[in-house]
Amino acid sequence: MVKTPFYTRIQQIQPKLHGLAVGMTLGIGSMFLGQGCPLLGQCPTCAACAPRLPLLALPLLADGVVFISAKVMQRRAEKLED
Amino acid sequence: MYPSMYRRLLPHWAKRFAFFLLGIVLLYAPFALFTKLMLMLSGKQHLGDAHSVCLRMPIQWLAQPWMYGTILSDPTYMVSVVFLPIAALFLGPLFCGWMCPAGGMTEFISRAVPPRFQIDLSGKINPVPVRYGFLVGMMGITFIGGNACCSFCNFTHAQNIINAIFGDFLGIMYLASFSIVSFILWFFVMGLFTKGGRGWCNFLCPAGALMGLTHSLGAKWKISRQIKIDRETCTDCKTCASNCPAWAMSRDKEKPVEINYHGCNTCMDCVKACPVKAIKYGMAD
Numbered sequence: 001m002v003k004t005p006f007y008t009r010i011q012q013i014q015p016k017l018h019g020l021a022v023g024m025t026l027g028i029g030s031m032f033l034g035q036g037c038p039l040l041g042q043c044p045t046c047a048a049c050a051p052r053l054p055l056l057a058l059p060l061l062a063d064g065v066v067f068i069s070a071k072v073m074q075r076r077a078e079k080l081e082d
Numbered sequence: 083m084y085p086s087m088y089r090r091l092l093p094h095w096a097k098r099f100a101f102f103l104l105g106i107v108l109l110y111a112p113f114a115l116f117t118k119l120m121l122m123l124s125g126k127q128h129l130g131d132a133h134s135v136c137l138r139m140p141i142q143w144l145a146q147p148w149m150y151g152t153i154l155s156d157p158t159y160m161v162s163v164v165f166l167p168i169a170a171l172f173l174g175p176l177f178c179g180w181m182c183p184a185g186g187m188t189e190f191i192s193r194a195v196p197p198r199f200q201i202d203l204s205g206k207i208n209p210v211p212v213r214y215g216f217l218v219g220m221m222g223i224t225f226i227g228g229n230a231c232c233s234f235c236n237f238t239h240a241q242n243i244i245n246a247i248f249g250d251f252l253g254i255m256y257l258a259s260f261s262i263v264s265f266i267l268w269f270f271v272m273g274l275f276t277k278g279g280r281g282w283c284n285f286l287c288p289a290g291a292l293m294g295l296t297h298s299l300g301a302k303w304k305i306s307r308q309i310k311i312d313r314e315t316c317t318d319c320k321t322c323a324s325n326c327p328a329w330a331m332s333r334d335k336e337k338p339v340e341i342n343y344h345g346c347n348t349c350m351d352c353v354k355a356c357p358v359k360a361i362k363y364g365m366a367d
Contacts, residue, residue: 015211016210018211019208019209019212019215020211020212020214020218021215022212022215023211023212023213023214023215023216023217023219023285023286024215024216025219026215026216026219026285026286027215027216027217027218027219027220027222027223028219028223028228029219030216030220030223030234031223031226031228031229052226052228059215059219
């Protein structure tokens, strides 16, 4: 039985991973619309949320790392085959 | 202006609309009969409106073991994390498709908008991973002291609209805050101007995600009543997929139509839309 390379399996589920990352970003983003805000949803532009804003990028960053790693692994495997 | 299929689905929608009204009477103020009954039986002191049977906070509390006592002590908090997911495990997410006042409100109003003004995302985007991602993100923010609550919640927006219909405009005043963003997204962008009217449910509803998860497990273990396709009768016309408000049916021309149980909300529009009666709701074969 031919084993499917790891990067191929990652690429097969890549659209789902992208969706998951976008959803997680929105989920974390909902914190800024909710009671995480000192004025219960009213944005006072106090910038109290500013230190937490980079958290929004975490899921997309993780998704990007997985995506690029799979691409790099594929390139390496193709070079080895050549 | 409207697809001819609407005429065939009209009696079915009328039935669903009756259940949608029942959902409002059971859960939403000024009626909230179910909520008030639960509060009376448990002796708890909450508001008798949509906030008591909250479909968001108890789900967030699943990531906070120290809140389990609160969930277990109050039957109204157990609705979204215990009763509905267990019902979905055996019967499918019937609450989503038939009784949810927030989802039903945008869906039924969106039927009045001609489809040429609506974004059609069914078959183009798989909303299920986004919805699961939102669930994980929403639960995850509790670890950094965050909380996604009423001002983002479509359940609250729908309650505010019902309140305004009955003369209480206090909730509408919240739209002067940042919650107008989530209101516009839920009601207009993902509601009225998205085909099916359930864009918010499909992408962002955490309660729907939880029920979708248990329903897919029920379908996998064959213990759930579910939408099923008779492959011998099916002509693969994809009428079901183009009428699915949950975008849970594949529209790939190369492949036979498949149901994504993670996204299906058991509204049974596909059952009624099928021209050859190849789709049924029942136990797995």
